[in-house]
Amino acid sequence: xxxxxxxxxxxxxxxxxxxxxxxxxxxxxxxxxxNLSTKRFSEYVSELLEKEFIKALENKKDKYFCLTDKGFHxxxxxxxxxxxxEDFGL
Amino acid sequence: xxxxxxxxxxxxxxxxxxxxxxIVSSLMIYFKTKELYNLTTHKGIKYFRDAFLFFxxxxxxxxxxxxxxxxxxASRIFEFNPRLLGSVxxxxxxxxxxxxxxxxxxxxIWEKWDKNSKKIGWIHIxxxxxxxxxxxxxxxxxxxxxxxxxxxxxxxxxYRRYIQSGKKKGVKSNLTIYILLFIFWVLNTIGxxxxxxxxxxxxxxxxxxxxxxxxxxxAVIKRTG
Numbered sequence: 581x582x583x584x585x586x587x588x589x590x591x592x593x594x595x596x597x598x599x600x601x602x603x604x605x606x607x608x609x610x611x612x613x614x615n616l617s618t619k620r621f622s623e624y625v626s627e628l629l630e631k632e633f634i635k636a637l638e639n640k641k642d643k644y645f646c647l648t649d650k651g652f653h654x655x656x657x658x659x660x661x662x663x664x665x666e667d668f669g670l
Numbered sequence: 671x672x673x674x675x676x677x678x679x680x681x682x683x684x685x686x687x688x689x690x691x692x693i694v695s696s697l698m699i700y701f702k703t704k705e706l707y708n709l710t711t712h713k714g715i716k717y718f719r720d721a722f723l724f725f726x727x728x729x730x731x732x733x734x735x736x737x738x739x740x741x742x743x744a745s746r747i748f749e750f751n752p753r754l755l756g757s758v759x760x761x762x763x764x765x766x767x768x769x770x771x772x773x774x775x776x777x778x779i780w781e782k783w784d785k786n787s788k789k790i791g792w793i794h795i796x797x798x799x800x801x802x803x804x805x806x807x808x809x810x811x812x813x814x815x816x817x818x819x820x821x822x823x824x825x826x827x828x829y830r831r832y833i834q835s836g837k838k839k840g841v842k843s844n845l846t847i848y849i850l851l852f853i854f855w856v857l858n859t860i861g862x863x864x865x866x867x868x869x870x871x872x873x874x875x876x877x878x879x880x881x882x883x884x885x886x887x888x889a890v891i892k893r894t895g
Contacts, residue, residue, distance in 0.1 A: 588710055631711075654709050657895070661706055664893040667844050669778045669831040670714025 588665070590616065592658045594624055595633060595651050603646045604637075610645060688876045689733035695883045696726035699890050706894060717777035724770035725883075731763040757805050764801040764813050771817060771855060772797065774848070775824040778831065814856065821852040844889060850882045 585593070597613045598605050605613075611621045625645070628634045633651040637644045647655075654661075664670070699722040707715045772793060776783065783789060797816075804813040828848045835841040857875050 588712065591710075650709075657706070657709060660893060660895050661710055661712075664703075664706060664890075665712065665714060666835070666838075667841055667889070667893060668714075668718060669828055669841065669844070670712065670718055670780075 588658075588661060590614075590624060591628065591633070591654065594628065595647060595655055598634065598645055598647050598651070599655060604644050605646075606642055606644055684873070684876065685733060685736050688880065689729050689736075691880050692729045692883050693726045693733075695887045696722045696729065699887055700726065702887075702890050702894050713780045714777050717773050717780055721770050721773035721777060724766050724773055728763055728766035728770055731759055731766060735759050735763055761798075761801050761805045764804060765798050767855065768797050768801065768813070768817055768820065769794065771820045771824065771852070774851075775820055775827065778824065778827050817856055821856060825849050825852055847882060847885050847889060850878070851886065854879045854882055 594610070594614050597610060601609075610625075611618065614621055614624075616624065625634070628651070629636065631650070632648050633654055634645050635648055637646060700719050703715060703719050706712075707719060776790065776793075800816060801813065825848065828845045832838075832841045832845045854875060857879075
């Protein structure tokens with residue numbers, strides 16, 4: 581069984597799913613691919629929207645999520661972040 | 671006006687250089703980790719940064735104490751009471767230096783301890799009170815015991831993390847840095863509170879302390895990119 585994901589890893593996974601989906605994904609497939617409960621997923625999405633890691637785009641039919649520059653920056657820096665946290669025992 | 675003889679005091683230049691390097695490296699660590707914190711709002715990173723902010727402040731106050739002690743004989747040129755100012759700055763030095771170590775420890779245990787957000791506030795109050803009492807009754811021993819206790823706990827936790835990581839190389843080098851930092855922090859505190867204690871080996875302790883801080887700075891730069 582996989583180790584329980586931490587907050588930083590969950591954020592990375594959500595952003596990575598969006599990125600791998602040509603930076604445009606609907607709510608339901610993102611929820612499914614994020615492997616989280618609906619409640620936790622909503623909390624994370626709210627946090628990511630609030631921190632401007634992602635933005636919501638709406639057209640007549642659907643609502644999509646895509647990454648912002650800050651979101652891409654998180655993906656780039658993720659390895660540094662995890663190495664830093666792990667090595668300094670934070 | 672500052673008496674020109676201060677600049678002729680033996681060791682004054684060394685104190686300036688030493689304090690400058692420690693303050694700058696601590697502040698560089700603080701600012702270098704700002705981006706990681708802004709991206710993650712990770713509490714461990716926050717407390718780690720706070721530790722180095724307090725290190726910088728503590729060394730700044732330490733320098734002020736040295737400055738006052740050096741000028742002590744020339745107190746007649748001052749309008750204020752240097753003994754009172756010395757006590758106040760000593761209290762602040764002990765408070766900030768202990769808080770720096772506490773924050774370093776807290777950065778490692780925050781997940782278990784941070785459920786009550788007021789806890790760190792109470793720690794601040796407790797350390798400030800102990801520092802003030804220690805200076806008031808002129809018992810540096812209480813303060814040293816307090817710092818040694820925090821340092822011992824932090825070192826043990828760092829060691830446990832190292833074992834848990836499967837003796838990972840990166841964690842090992844940081845464990846070494848932490849232990850060195852903790853040991854030399856205590857030596858520095860003793861040196862500051864009892865200025866004659868290290869009259870012969872002061873320069874060696876300063877060099878190792880600088881080496882320790884620069885090592886941490888290098889480790890931070892290497893990981894923050």
